Amino acid sequence: MNQEIEIRWHGRGGQGAKTAALLLADVAFKTGKYVQGFPEYGPERMGAPITAYNRISDDRIRVHSNIYDPDYVVVVDETLLHSVDVTAGLKKDGAIIINTAKTPEEVRPQLNGYEGRVVTVDARNISEEALGKYFPNSPMLAAVVATSGVMGKEQFLKEMEASYKHKFAKKPEVIAGNMKALEMAFDAVGC
Amino acid sequence: MRTDITKINEQTSHTGLTEGMRICASGTSRLFNTGEWRNSTPVYHEEQCKQCLLCAPVCPDSSIPVKDGKRLAFDLDHCKGCGICANVCPFGAITMKEGIE
Amino acid sequence: MAIKERMSGNEAVSYAIKQINPDVMPAFPITPSTEIPQMVSTYIANGEIDTEFIPVESEHSSMSAAIGASAAGARTLTATSSAGLAFMWEELLLAASNRLPIALALVLRTLSGPININCDHSDGMGARDTGWIQIYAENNQEAYDNFIQAYRIAEHKDVKLPIMICQDGFITSHAVENIELLEDEKVKNFVGEYQPEEYLLNPGKPISVGPYAVTNYVMEGKKNQLIALENAKQVILDVAKEFAGISGREYGFFGEYKTEDADYIILLIGSAAGTAKDAADQLRKEGVKAGILKLRVFRPFPAKEIAQALKNCKAAAILDRCESYNTNGGVLGSEVTAALYQNKIMIETVNYMYGLGGRDFTVEDARGVFEDLRNIVEHNAAPEQFKYIGLR
Numbered sequence: 211m212n213q214e215i216e217i218r219w220h221g222r223g224g225q226g227a228k229t230a231a232l233l234l235a236d237v238a239f240k241t242g243k244y245v246q247g248f249p250e251y252g253p254e255r256m257g258a259p260i261t262a263y264n265r266i267s268d269d270r271i272r273v274h275s276n277i278y279d280p281d282y283v284v285v286v287d288e289t290l291l292h293s294v295d296v297t298a299g300l301k302k303d304g305a306i307i308i309n310t311a312k313t314p315e316e317v318r319p320q321l322n323g324y325e326g327r328v329v330t331v332d333a334r335n336i337s338e339e340a341l342g343k344y345f346p347n348s349p350m351l352a353a354v355v356a357t358s359g360v361m362g363k364e365q366f367l368k369e370m371e372a373s374y375k376h377k378f379a380k381k382p383e384v385i386a387g388n389m390k391a392l393e394m395a396f397d398a399v400g401c
Numbered sequence: 402m403r404t405d406i407t408k409i410n411e412q413t414s415h416t417g418l419t420e421g422m423r424i425c426a427s428g429t430s431r432l433f434n435t436g437e438w439r440n441s442t443p444v445y446h447e448e449q450c451k452q453c454l455l456c457a458p459v460c461p462d463s464s465i466p467v468k469d470g471k472r473l474a475f476d477l478d479h480c481k482g483c484g485i486c487a488n489v490c491p492f493g494a495i496t497m498k499e500g501i502e
Numbered sequence: 503m504a505i506k507e508r509m510s511g512n513e514a515v516s517y518a519i520k521q522i523n524p525d526v527m528p529a530f531p532i533t534p535s536t537e538i539p540q541m542v543s544t545y546i547a548n549g550e551i552d553t554e555f556i557p558v559e560s561e562h563s564s565m566s567a568a569i570g571a572s573a574a575g576a577r578t579l580t581a582t583s584s585a586g587l588a589f590m591w592e593e594l595l596l597a598a599s600n601r602l603p604i605a606l607a608l609v610l611r612t613l614s615g616p617i618n619i620n621c622d623h624s625d626g627m628g629a630r631d632t633g634w635i636q637i638y639a640e641n642n643q644e645a646y647d648n649f650i651q652a653y654r655i656a657e658h659k660d661v662k663l664p665i666m667i668c669q670d671g672f673i674t675s676h677a678v679e680n681i682e683l684l685e686d687e688k689v690k691n692f693v694g695e696y697q698p699e700e701y702l703l704n705p706g707k708p709i710s711v712g713p714y715a716v717t718n719y720v721m722e723g724k725k726n727q728l729i730a731l732e733n734a735k736q737v738i739l740d741v742a743k744e745f746a747g748i749s750g751r752e753y754g755f756f757g758e759y760k761t762e763d764a765d766y767i768i769l770l771i772g773s774a775a776g777t778a779k780d781a782a783d784q785l786r787k788e789g790v791k792a793g794i795l796k797l798r799v800f801r802p803f804p805a806k807e808i809a810q811a812l813k814n815c816k817a818a819a820i821l822d823r824c825e826s827y828n829t830n831g832g833v834l835g836s837e838v839t840a841a842l843y844q845n846k847i848m849i850e851t852v853n854y855m856y857g858l859g860g861r862d863f864t865v866e867d868a869r870g871v872f873e874d875l876r877n878i879v880e881h882n883a884a885p886e887q888f889k890y891i892g893l894r
Contacts, residue, residue, distance in 0.1 A: 272776030
């Protein structure tokens with residue numbers, strides 16, 4: 211991977227894009243990286259478009275601005291493609307990861323002429339199959355890790371399991387489903 | 402730094418003031434002779450007094466000392482001559498007189 | 503051994519509070535500082551610390567309660583932002599004039615209006631004349647480190663003043679980043695027990711706090727506050743030195759990044775300093791001698807030291823994240839140029855406004871400022887003062 215990668219998340223308030231960005235910072239930290247995970251705050255409410263960011267680096271990160279030329283963009287809600295310029299500044303040798311049942315070829319026309327790699331993940335299908343509910347953030351987190359290669363699958367799953375054990379200490383029954391969702395999404399990206 | 406209030410007055414240099422103007426002592430108001438502010442003075446007519454003690458608690462300056470259930474003479478070092486005691490006395494045992502005596 | 507962790511700036515300050523275990527925390531929630539009382543009250547609820555938390559109905563009350571608690575002899579703190587700090591206004595001055603070493607975790611946010619929740623420095627800078635010590639952080643690490651040093655400075659016998667530990671709202675308060683924490687025991691030993699000489703809850707030794715001062719006493723009282731702030735300068739340096747001994751991290755009145763041989767220096771406060779350092783590094787690679795002076799201690803203002811640090815550069819940009827409405831620049835612009843003039847250092851300076859209401863400040867923006875400085879020096883161009891960076 212590059213010395214520093216920058217990721218921009220697009221979601222809607224309440225879908226967990228911010229949580230996913232913070233979880234990504236968390237797992238990347240555990241692999242010994244320097245990390246940043248931060249949302250862009252405004253008066254947003256449930257359903258409003260929101261943006262969150264990650265920087266992951268081998269060196270200490272000093273910059274404290276938003277990310278304008280990301281290596282990767284994650285779109286947690288495909289309806290945002292109509293209203294938000296999600297590929298703005300996205301590097302050509304990077305990738306955009308979109309939660310959709312469509313194929314990359316089907317969504318590419320909506321990406322303002324973006325020429326780089328397009329990855330699609332059917333997070334709804336994965337989430338409903340693994341968890342019986344629609345929580346897109348776990349599958350999207352796995353998809354961005356798989357696509358960017360910030361860490362290997364085995365290490366990622368191991369760290370996530372530890373995080374879930376901590377996070378869901380009072381609801382251990384949901385851990386297996388979440389782990390399954392991560393693995394399915396990781397494999398769907400196929401890296 | 403227990404405060405000796407007698408050493409602080411309006412001529413004191415900043416180095417002689419306490420930290421945060423704090424006064425580390427109690428009962429220091431006794432040292433201020435507010436009786437000097439008076440231009441009218443209460444006169445106590447002991448023979449009229451029934452020792453009902455209505456006067457003592459209304460005095461804003463605690464200038465009517467009470468001992469063994471009986472009021473004593475006025476503390477004129479601190480009495481400002483407001484006249485509340487004279488007003489509250491039902492028996493005419495306190496009257497106000499012009500002047501500081 | 504340092505403990506490597508990752509946490510947000512608010513988590514970092516809350517963790518420092520947990521390690522210090524102060525006596526009393528009155529607080530009222532306001533974005534973006536809300537998480538601090540929330541996290542501290544969780545520590546209390548979990549029995550991890552025995553701080554007395556006082557839920558109050560406003561910031562006016564939280565600072566009033568803090569004053570009462572501190573006067574009573576308790577190590578006291580609160581947290582707030584923006585309008586919350588403004589609502590404490592009257593009490594801020596009283597805390598300082600009563601010489602109470604209260605700590606306030608200030609999470610910097612625009613002071614309305616227009617109403618806005620994002621970062622600028624109008625709340626902190628607005629409170630610059632209240633008599634508090636103010637220390638600003640670049641990131642979560644500095645917010646944590648500054649908080650651990652706070653009581654040692656505030657409670658020092660030559661100081662006895664309240665202290666604000668400030669960090670940028672959302673930009674650092676809500677950003678998860680790497681951090682190195684100190685062991686609980688180390689923090690405990692460093693901070694020590696609070697042993698005030700005179701306090702209200704001291705049987706047999708009564709005191710009066712905050713008496714009315716007639717005209718003949720007020721100037722002398724203010725002078726004593728000023729002397730305490732002057733004393734704070736040495737104490738801040740001494741405490742920082744001792745802190746370096748346990749943490750390995752060094753602090754002074756300001757942090758100098760590649761300023762020693764710099765032709766062009768940007769002087770600023772807070773999280774944007776890190777961003778500006780990246781710009782300086784880029785320019786250094788291009789052969790431009792760029793440096794950053796990040797002010798940490800704003801009150802007391804290290805005027806002489808700043809002037810000395812800037813004296814060898816050709817031009818300096820002073821960046822303000824707060825409008826002063828004097829139509830002659832920002833707070834920092836005015837104070838730094840006064841410091842230069844008083845010390846007879848006549849370098850070229852330009853004063854900018856940036857980041858108001860959370861407007862992003864990028865590496866490109868910092869490069870643009872350096873570009874302006876070069877243009878002024880190399881082409882003898884007249885500096886355009888008080889420019890708003892990124893204004894549409």
